[in-house]
Amino acid sequence: MNPSIKQLKAYVAVAHARSLAEASERLHLSQPALSIAIRKLEDTVGGPLFARTTRQLWLTPEGEAFLPVAIRLLNDWMEAFEDLNERFMKKRGKVTIAALPTLAAGLLPEVIATFRQRHPLINLSLHDVLADQVNQLVREGRADLGFSVAPQQSDDLVFEAILTDRYVAVCPQDHPLLGQEHVRWAQLAEYPFIGINRLSSSRQDIDKIMVEIGLPLDILCDVSQIATVGRMVAAGVGISVLPALSFRQIADDGIGHRPLVEPTINRELGVIMRRRHPLSAAATALLALMREAN
The missing domain is CATH 3.40.190.10 (Periplasmic binding protein-like II)
Structure with missing residues (x-):
């Protein structure tokens, strides 16, 4: 069973309009294409969702029961892509940083202030801890980025020198x-x-x-x-x-x-990341500012 979003949209539009002609106008889809989408959905679910008369369409009991579910699925679909788009546009998300106290207090404040000006809706969290704790937080995925000295014998971590x-x-x-x-x-x-x-x-x-x-x-x-x-x-x-x-x-x-x-x-200082774990768009933007600051 693999109904498509196109079929769900067609079903909800027809259920609201009770008319193929009106639904086709709403969806900017031809009536034959709309009919095919409804028929394929009914074939997929195993029975009719509409009772048809010469002038109007009516929902069957199964169609009535499925309508709120279909509406919720479409809303979830749209919200999921809106959320994803906002994350790529840095309008939503969170970045967690682990840094040596020297960097946390001496270098990061200006970087974070600039980041906040550019991306005010991103939530930032900063842990100022010792080098071993920086490595551990990054390794466990509890920090997206670490700012510290190069980790020793850590094949699971990547270090990029930023300043000396x-x-x-x-x-x-x-x-x-x-x-x-x-x-x-x-x-x-x-x-x-x-x-x-x-x-x-x-x-x-x-x-x-x-x-x-x-x-x-x-x-x-x-x-x-x-x-x-x-x-x-x-x-x-x-x-x-x-x-x-x-x-x-x-x-x-x-x-x-x-x-x-x-x-x-x-004393080389730089960014620590997990190997084979890509950064989010927000974390990538913060890292770019760190590079620019030096």
């Missing part, structure tokens, strides 16, 4: 390190240090570099929020290391920063 960040030494104003154009990583070991979350990708990079140069940091304490690092450094508690992009999200009153060298570390 660098690490900087963060010091209170008037600190001797700010008198230099650059700061060597080895010099960090000479001063009390404020650490950031040990599970963060930045902290893992910092620890790896200090192990490679063979010098331990004098860590006074570890904190979770980048803003807290900035305030503790400003208070003179110690120095720290942050991604340069972090300075888009923290107040820099009372602190300064210098690029870190020997080694110079470039």
Whole structure:
């Protein structure tokens, strides 16, 4: 059984008009073509839907019972395609983003503001989480896009680099390190240090570099929020290391920063997507804005 939309439209039009001539005018279809559509539908369902007289058509009991069902099917059909069209036109839908806090607070606000101006009916959701959580949210399909560092050993994920960040030494104003154009990583070991979350990708990079140069940091304490690092450094508690992009999200009153060298570390940041899972039109539009922003 495979009735067509054309047959359903013909049946509903005739049921409302009770006349082939009037229904054919409504549908812009010839009377012979309309009659054929009705007959094929009746053949498909196994019996007559109309009782015919010389002047008018009447619904059979089966036809009466089927009419509200047919109307609902046609409405559902039209609504389905209207919904699909609105999604392609970015008039409906949702995009969920998972991003490192550095990107969520430092880079995404301007991008999201532009996206909202262009597509005000799209619902946006943002999770600012650590790198491993970004990967997990994307992998499980709970986020359409992730913005983070490149995932390690993740064949199910695709990474596209968008921008490059660098690490900087963060010091209170008037600190001797700010008198230099650059700061060597080895010099960090000479001063009390404020650490950031040990599970963060930045902290893992910092620890790896200090192990490679063979010098331990004098860590006074570890904190979770980048803003807290900035305030503790400003208070003179110690120095720290942050991604340069972090300075888009923290107040820099009372602190300064210098690029870190020997080694110079470039930190690639970009978008993470599921392999073999195409993006929605809305997510594709957001990704395009991220590319334009850099």
